[in-house]
Amino acid sequence: MELREYIRPLEDEDLEAFALRVGTTVGHLRNVAYGTRVASAALARQIEIETGGQVPVSVTRPKDWHLIWDGCLNQVVNERAIVGQSGAAPNGAPAETVKLGEARHAS
Incomplete structure (x- = not known):
């Protein structure tokens, strides 16, 4: 879905609340939605x-989304590896251990 399609029906x-949650202003969000500005990598991810x-990163950053996505994937893998080392997720959910090149769920 395009960002403009997502924000169009919002009151x-x-x-305003959505813009605050993603860390920008309504004006800048509209500029990104209608193509007059490009979202930063951080904004696109948020x-x-x-x-x-x-509204995936591939929509808001069509020329370089794959670079952003790869970086986010590496961050998730690293975070999950850290959670796996402690044996439990901070929220009490089952820990998922992820090592580079291998994924397995802790039992």
């Missing part, structure tokens, strides 16, 4: 997170 207060993946 003003919902749009938009993807806050939209639950409905």
Whole structure:
């Protein structure tokens, strides 16, 4: 989904709240949505997170999204490896241990 499609139906207060959650202003968000500005890598990633993946990085950063995504994937792998070393996730959920080149769930 395009960012403009995502924000179009939002009421003003919902749009303001969304902009705050992704760390920008409504004006800049609209500029990104309508193509007059390019989202920073951080903003593009935050938009993807806050939209639950409905507006992926590949939409807001079409020319270099793969570089951003690869960096995010490496961060997730590193975070999961750290959680796996401690034996439990901070929120009490089952720990998932991920090592480079191998994924397995702790039992």
